[in-house]
Amino acid sequence: MEPRMTSQPVFTLAAGLLICALAAPDAQAQDTGQAHSHTLHEPVFADSSHIVIDGTSNRSDWTVYAPEFSVTLRMTEDNQPADVSLRVDALAMESRKSTIMDRLMRDALDTDNHDTITFASTGITPSDSSTYVVVGNLELAGTEQPVTIPVTRGVNQSGQVVWDGQVALKMSDFGIKPPTAMFGALHTGNDVTIRFRLVELPGD
Numbered sequence: 326m327e328p329r330m331t332s333q334p335v336f337t338l339a340a341g342l343l344i345c346a347l348a349a350p351d352a353q354a355q356d357t358g359q360a361h362s363h364t365l366h367e368p369v370f371a372d373s374s375h376i377v378i379d380g381t382s383n384r385s386d387w388t389v390y391a392p393e394f395s396v397t398l399r400m401t402e403d404n405q406p407a408d409v410s411l412r413v414d415a416l417a418m419e420s421r422k423s424t425i426m427d428r429l430m431r432d433a434l435d436t437d438n439h440d441t442i443t444f445a446s447t448g449i450t451p452s453d454s455s456t457y458v459v460v461g462n463l464e465l466a467g468t469e470q471p472v473t474i475p476v477t478r479g480v481n482q483s484g485q486v487v488w489d490g491q492v493a494l495k496m497s498d499f500g501i502k503p504p505t506a507m508f509g510a511l512h513t514g515n516d517v518t519i520r521f522r523l524v525e526l527p528g529d
Contacts, residue, residue, distance in 0.1 A: 366400055371485070371524040376413065381514035389430060391442075393417035396523060398488075406449045406457060413442040429504035433496070439467040447471075455479060459490070468499040486525040493518050 376391040393414035399407045415436045420426040434442075446461035452475075459474045476490035495515050496503050505512040 366528065368398055368400065368486070368525040368528070370396055371526050374521075374523045376519065376521045378418075378517050378519050380517040382511060384511055387420065387422075387426065387513070389418055389420050391418050398523070405451065406459075408449065409444075409446045409459065409461075411442075411444040414440070415442050416440050425506065429506060433501050433504045434466045444472075463494075465494075465499040466501050470498055481524065485527070488523040488525075489521070491518055491520040 374396075376394055378389045378391070380387050380389075391413045395412050396409065398409045401407050415434050416431070418427075418430065418434075420430065443464045444461055446459050448460045450458045450460075452458060455478050457476045457478070459476050461472060461474075462469050463472045472492050472494070474490050474492045476488055479487050479489070481487050494517055496517060497515055503513040503515050
């Protein structure tokens with residue numbers, strides 16, 4: 326099953342995680358310490374882009390997929406990332422293994438009241454020519470927390486620009502109680518990792 330993305334980006338992972346959502350970026354590009362802040366373009370991302378959440382339990386590790394998300398990445402005129410925002414449809418998230426797990430996940434995320442996960446960057450700092458440190462605010466289950474995400478920019482075999490990143494979180498930091506099942510015989514760990522890969526489509 327291929328991830329279903331909007332054909333035109335709105336944030337945004339990203340981030341939201343590998344990045345969550347985001348208040349839309351201001352009309353003016355944020356100051357990221359680059360010599361130029363004028364936005365040149367906003368890449369469009371391929372359907373092969375994906376966001377997943379990995380976790381553990383006392384029985385086995387597990388993965389949840391987020392097939393419905395939108396990302397907006399704004400680039401400066403010298404081709405550096407200026408800001409990024411992400412919006413994930415929490416109701417569409419799925420384990421692809423168990424409807425019981427999907428129900429427990431949605432209950433834990435309180436999707437009846439908080440049906441989206443969002444991320445908005447507050448700063449992007451280059452570490453070297455291909456890696457960046459993205460700082461921003463992630464809103465999960467109605468709770469917002471600052472997060473720091475290392476992101477790598479590379480090129481795949483098809484010549485497409487690819488952005489990879491991941492961030493480790495604790496459910497409890499967002500007021501989430503790790504799900505349990507089978508009267509407590511099955512319980513999940515508090516630690517999760519959000520991973521993402523964003524694949525750019527060729528520009529015009």
